[in-house]
Amino acid sequence: MKKQTILFFFLTLLPCALFAQSDSIGIYMLNGDVISQIEPIKNNGYKANTLGAAVSMGIANSTIRVTFKEPTSKNKANRDTSFYFYYNPNIGNNARLLMTYYMFATGVSPEVDFSLVKFIKKGKTRELKTGTVNVYAGVNINTETNTNARFLVTKVSDIKYKVTLHDVDPGEYCFMYDGINGSGAYMPVFDFSIE
Structure with missing residues (x-):
């Protein structure tokens, strides 16, 4: 009977173990x-x-900002929170993904792909x-991180990475994709609050 019970649980849990991470993609x-x-x-x-640019006849820089709804993230974290990044090169034809x-x-x-950025609350x-933007110097597209916080990446597998935060103060943060010359804030970001 004991062998049958163990075999039953093994056969029941094996599909879960094999397919649990196959659909995981994104940040957890x-x-x-x-x-x-x-x-x-x-x-x-x-x-x-x-x-400032108008008063200085174009000499001073004009700051460009991207705004996000809500004053705080629904994702609550603390200094001990671990983040897991799941890559999946086999998304296939799933348009939503x-x-x-x-x-x-x-x-x-x-x-390589992400920056840790602190939001400015307004x-x-x-x-x-x-x-x-400056009349004389032109346009500089570069998202400021606004933080001294760092993150350490540990490779768990070919598609899974563990991320831990260091030197992080309470506030609103996001992981921002840096794939297109530092202009990641024009794309979706992954936000969280450190309490």
């Missing part, structure tokens, strides 16, 4: 023993501060500084 966070996926969020607008998680189909690793929104 582990708080204690609770794991949850961080869904990407999209920006809801752009701002440019042109007052390709449009939402393309960076995990063609990426290399979190340390009333009921959060913002990322994404560049400057």
Whole structure:
């Protein structure tokens, strides 16, 4: 009877073990023993501060910012939270996955593909500084990280990476894809709050 019970559990759990990670893609966070996926969020607008440029007749820079809804993330983390990045180069023809998680189909690793960025809180929104414009110097598209926080990446398998945060202060953060010349804030970001 004992062998039959063990065989039953083995046969029942084997498909779960084989297929549990096959559909995982994106960023997950582990708080204690609770794991949850961080869904990407999209920006809801752009701002440019042109007052300084106007007063200085174009000499001063105008700051470009991307805004995001809500003053805080629904994803609550702490300094001990671990993040797991799942890459899946075999998305196939699933259009929804390709449009939402393309960076995990063609990426290399979190340390190459992503930056940790701290949001600037502005009333009921959060913002990322994404560049400057100057009449004489031109346009500089480059998202500022606004933080000294770092993250350490440990490769778990060919498609799974564990990410831990270091020197992080409480605030609103996101992992931002850096695939297109530092202009990642124009694409979906993966946000979370450090409490």
